[in-house]
Amino acid sequence: MKNKHIYILIAFLATVAAACCLFSLGIDSRVYAESAEGSDEQTVDDSVDDLLDNLDLKGVQGIIATLSSNQLEVFGFGDIVSRIKAVISGEYENDFGSVITYVLALLGADIFEFLPMLIGCLAIVLAYSIVNSVKGRFASDAIEKVVYFAFGTLAVSLVVGYFSAVMATAVKYVTSIKTQINTIAPVLITLMTAAGASASAGVYSPSIAILGSGMTNVIIYIAFPALIMALVFDIIGSVSSGIKLDKTSDFFRSACKWFLGTAFFIFVAVIGVSGITASVRDGISVRAARFAVSKYVPVIGGYLSQGFDFVMAGNVLIKNALGSSAVILIILCAAPVLTKLAVFTLTLKLTAAISEPLGGDRLSGIMTSISKSSSVIAAVVAAMTFLYILFLSIVIGTGNIGL
Amino acid sequence: MNAFAAWGLTILGLAIITTIAEMLLPQGKTRNVIRSVAATVATLVIVTPLPSLLRSGFDFEFSGDEVTVDSDYLAYIDGVKANTFASAAKEHLKSKGLDGDYKIEVTVDGFYVKSVKVNFADSIMNGNITNINKSEIIKSIADYFDIDEEAVMAYG
Numbered sequence: 001m002k003n004k005h006i007y008i009l010i011a012f013l014a015t016v017a018a019a020c021c022l023f024s025l026g027i028d029s030r031v032y033a034e035s036a037e038g039s040d041e042q043t044v045d046d047s048v049d050d051l052l053d054n055l056d057l058k059g060v061q062g063i064i065a066t067l068s069s070n071q072l073e074v075f076g077f078g079d080i081v082s083r084i085k086a087v088i089s090g091e092y093e094n095d096f097g098s099v100i101t102y103v104l105a106l107l108g109a110d111i112f113e114f115l116p117m118l119i120g121c122l123a124i125v126l127a128y129s130i131v132n133s134v135k136g137r138f139a140s141d142a143i144e145k146v147v148y149f150a151f152g153t154l155a156v157s158l159v160v161g162y163f164s165a166v167m168a169t170a171v172k173y174v175t176s177i178k179t180q181i182n183t184i185a186p187v188l189i190t191l192m193t194a195a196g197a198s199a200s201a202g203v204y205s206p207s208i209a210i211l212g213s214g215m216t217n218v219i220i221y222i223a224f225p226a227l228i229m230a231l232v233f234d235i236i237g238s239v240s241s242g243i244k245l246d247k248t249s250d251f252f253r254s255a256c257k258w259f260l261g262t263a264f265f266i267f268v269a270v271i272g273v274s275g276i277t278a279s280v281r282d283g284i285s286v287r288a289a290r291f292a293v294s295k296y297v298p299v300i301g302g303y304l305s306q307g308f309d310f311v312m313a314g315n316v317l318i319k320n321a322l323g324s325s326a327v328i329l330i331i332l333c334a335a336p337v338l339t340k341l342a343v344f345t346l347t348l349k350l351t352a353a354i355s356e357p358l359g360g361d362r363l364s365g366i367m368t369s370i371s372k373s374s375s376v377i378a379a380v381v382a383a384m385t386f387l388y389i390l391f392l393s394i395v396i397g398t399g400n401i402g403l
Numbered sequence: 404m405n406a407f408a409a410w411g412l413t414i415l416g417l418a419i420i421t422t423i424a425e426m427l428l429p430q431g432k433t434r435n436v437i438r439s440v441a442a443t444v445a446t447l448v449i450v451t452p453l454p455s456l457l458r459s460g461f462d463f464e465f466s467g468d469e470v471t472v473d474s475d476y477l478a479y480i481d482g483v484k485a486n487t488f489a490s491a492a493k494e495h496l497k498s499k500g501l502d503g504d505y506k507i508e509v510t511v512d513g514f515y516v517k518s519v520k521v522n523f524a525d526s527i528m529n530g531n532i533t534n535i536n537k538s539e540i541i542k543s544i545a546d547y548f549d550i551d552e553e554a555v556m557a558y559g
Contacts (some may be wrong), residue, residue: 003516023556051480054475054476054479055473055476056473056475058478143501145425145426146426149426166454185470186471186472186473187473189470189472189479190472190473190476193472193477194476194477194480196513196514198513201472205469205470209470212413225460229411230412232414232415233414236414236415236418239418239422240421240422241419243414243417243421243441243442243445245414245445246417248449284513302547311480311483311484311487315480346555
């Protein structure tokens, strides 16, 4: 159990670290803009405006349209083009304070959402405890089992209802990540190609397919069903004394963790190494091209170079601004799911903790078992978010060539 | 997925039946026998998919659809580059005294010039140039972009 929390904590810290890196990259992009502005401010702005006019951002706008009013408030803009322009010009800065306020508001709402479950479960445990103490020694062992089965089924039905809602939110979120990757990544790859980082674009294209299709499918069609199965076995094992399935559910959870952990590790290793080499190759090829241009045309080389600089700088600035906006988007989409899972898991643990002294040892065991599955789901969701943010940070970090 | 769900539901059903049977049956040998039988059946049901899973192996398709880039945008960028090259070439030719109303169309491949088309159709040479010196313009353009003269097509 402690390990799971450590994994979630590591994933969360890594996500925050990646986000910090991205915010710093966002600041870098403004530095580039300022340095370019030093030479000819109007031309760079015009170049960015022209490029944005020709770039198809309808898909990204469609994702923004799905945000709630609270999420839009944190995002800052209802229009992606305005946000990109504001980030590039330095007029808008990502505000951590509003993100934290938004997360705290979500936590409050989630606590109220799961409060009826806590009260309901405690009422069932209390009723079970009272019935158990009242029946005394007159009731047979069979009746005791029937009473436990009835109360256990009632408590499980209540918790499973909430669990299904949380699970549906997690599945919806993973599907939305898939949509975001398949919408935003092609635009980023287009901008990288336009900026001359065609080798990096070639390397990242298969990674997008793996991340946007393979990984999400593994989670939706293998990991989540395995976790549901683990939950079912946990419930069977807790309610039924005839068949013990605790170890089977442990196997499912463990297999899920190992499988996803290995897949995530391989993905991060491949994208990290190939991304770095491709980025270096792009940098060298672009510098070689510019050197060739200035060498063969010494008189007007500067004119050519400047023309390219505006196009390339514009593309890179848009890529970085879009990338940082994508990070904010995914954080805004992940926050409600992660807080919901966290509050649900903690509520179950709290219910188990309060139930134990009330005499509901076995019911407390059911709650603990269900909380194990929900914490693994939280770990999967956090890891998938981390992978996407990592991918975005690598894409933003590479391809800043020729600036 | 259906087989996976069916497998889980079989175990669930078995567990429910066993629990109910345990409640209904009185304490004694029969109850223990029923419990042992149920446990054996449950084990068999849990193990059943393993041989077929090992036989078929894991063949999960990891790759997805190919990423489609915005070709219109890339064409626009190539157009911007081509126009920049064409303007630079005109400036270069002007500096060499080869100014005129001919049009230069550049085809780019990344950061390099692939081919150039020079349209002399509406050409009216100015100043002291009385004849259109096509071969000199072609040679200058080829030298300027460091491409073969065959890559520079002149018409008009």
